[in-house]
Amino acid sequence: MTAPVRNVLAAFDHIPEPWQPHRLVSVNDQDVKVARLHGEFVWHTHPDSDELFLVVDGRLTLQLRDGDVELGPNDVYVVPAGVEHCPRADEEALVVMVERAGTVNTGDQPGERTAEVRELPQA
Template identity: 40%
Template structure:
């Protein structure tokens, strides 16, 4: 059983700039923390992702640096630095970034980045950094 002191000794701040500096690959989320049943991840986008949806999970995308376009089947939404977008489960979507963008993600640990689609961009088990 964890004591209050042992739990408190594990609490540390997370520096997002430092985390983003640890990788350069695109479309490959990295886990930086856990919040209840949600994982906190960082990812860099550039180019077009695949159309996909997540049957059982919602996703939150928060732009830390840059901007991107979230394509939905019935509209397109521009998301800029300091803004976020929540994609409800079951909604087909595709992020696109003309320039590199740095994103903070909040999503369940069960999620696969490409949803039901499996291809070269699929990350089944993201790295922890």
């Protein structure tokens, strides 16, 4: 059985709130997630997983302890496993993230922003 075609831009139509990751697809042991980001997240690390950020629309600042990384549309950055970071979007940003399946969005800092990855509706 072949997997359905998924449209990244259309996926954002199913995400009403910021900081609520939705799985677009999985490949090997990685999840490709989409999320609307707005405001500041929490400082955290993912000890066992790199995290790739691809900005589709808007701007995203990845705050790192040794300096900020600024991303705009079509920019990609990988936060290495174990590096503490805090995403911030002063205006709404549409973002694709790739990380090991099962990775918790708040990493090593569980709290009120911890969210189970949600499934997008099938087309």
